Amino acid sequence: MEKKKCTLEAEQMVKLYEEGMRTVDIAEIANVSVRYVNLVLLKNNVKRRAKGSWKRKYEVNEHYFKTWSNNMAYILGFFAADGCVNKDLSSISFSQKSIEILEKIKIELQSNHPFVQNPNTGVYTLGIHSKILKEDLMILHGIQPNKSLRIQLPTIPEPYLSHFIRGYFDGDGSIYKSRNCVCIVSGSRDFSISLYEIFKSHNLKPRLKDFETYYRIYITGLDNISLFANWIYQDKDLYLVEKYKRFLEKQALKS
Structure with missing residues (x-):
């Protein structure tokens, strides 16, 4: 079996955790298990938050994909190409080498989620934890996890x-x-x-x-x-x- 390749350095994982990101979301972005993230935090003597004390630190307009607009249509198209609906978690992500367009998308979504850059490819990822955004992309627009080979063109006015x-x-x-x-x-x-x-x-x-x-x-x-x-x-x-x-x-x- 091919070994998963970690896409984040240890210091990046530590920084994301200290900024308030959950270990499950860090694991998703880093392409590793939650256990691996926990080991990294332990090795780096990171002070852990009390269990159950996590509060949402990052904001986003969770109902963004419910209403058509020029920019919503653009972001939906961009997501159809370079986005990912997480199969197991309530999250979505955008990935691109151009951080400028991701910054504009982030502003449009009214998000303050952090960017993460893959040190090997230089690609930036904007990961957003939101059950509502995920469900709207799947139910309203038909964009499913592992979409690459089976995506259908959404019904677009x-x-x-x-x-x-x-x-x-x-x-x-x-x-x-x-x-x-x-x-x-x-x-x-x-x-x-x-x-x-x-x-x-x-x-x-x-x-x-x-x-x-x-x-x-x-x-x-x-x-x-x-x-x-x-x-x-x-x-x-x-x-x-x-x-x-x-x-x-x-x-x-x-x-």
Whole structure:
């Protein structure tokens, strides 16, 4: 059996515990057992809180995913790409190399939860303990634990569709520097087909390619890329700056 790889240093676990995070949540983020976290705290002579004395230190708008808005649609799309619903705990998490977009999402969610950076990959994770957020993502929007291969496109009101697509693209999309091509990746066949049909309906002339374990949707040509960009960035608020700049560079080539 492959050994789990710890994603946090001991001092990071200690810091999170001293800031008020529960050992079960630290264990989830660190990819280790609660017993391992307890051993780390013991080894570092950390003063333990009395059992049952934990009080919620971190805040979040737990009902955020109940009401549609441009930003909610974006965050839902971003979560569909780079988020995780914990199977065993009442928590969700966002992961990304760009801490800037996670900071904006954190503000939008009215959260004060801390970021944790994986020392091996440099990826930042925003973990949020909330039973309500987890249930709303699962029940209202159909995003389940271990979603990668079986996620379905949520039912999205038309006015918010472009914002959802922008969020998903910021998580699992790319725009090539050397080629006039945009690509979106998903491990789910149903999700990929749904996106493909949406892109067809917007005259983006997409191509869907099956790579057996994952799927790619391609949009090629400066005209189609410009059409795609104009659509997903209309009325934008939340977005990855680096990707938007690449679209601007492509549009400059077209003019």
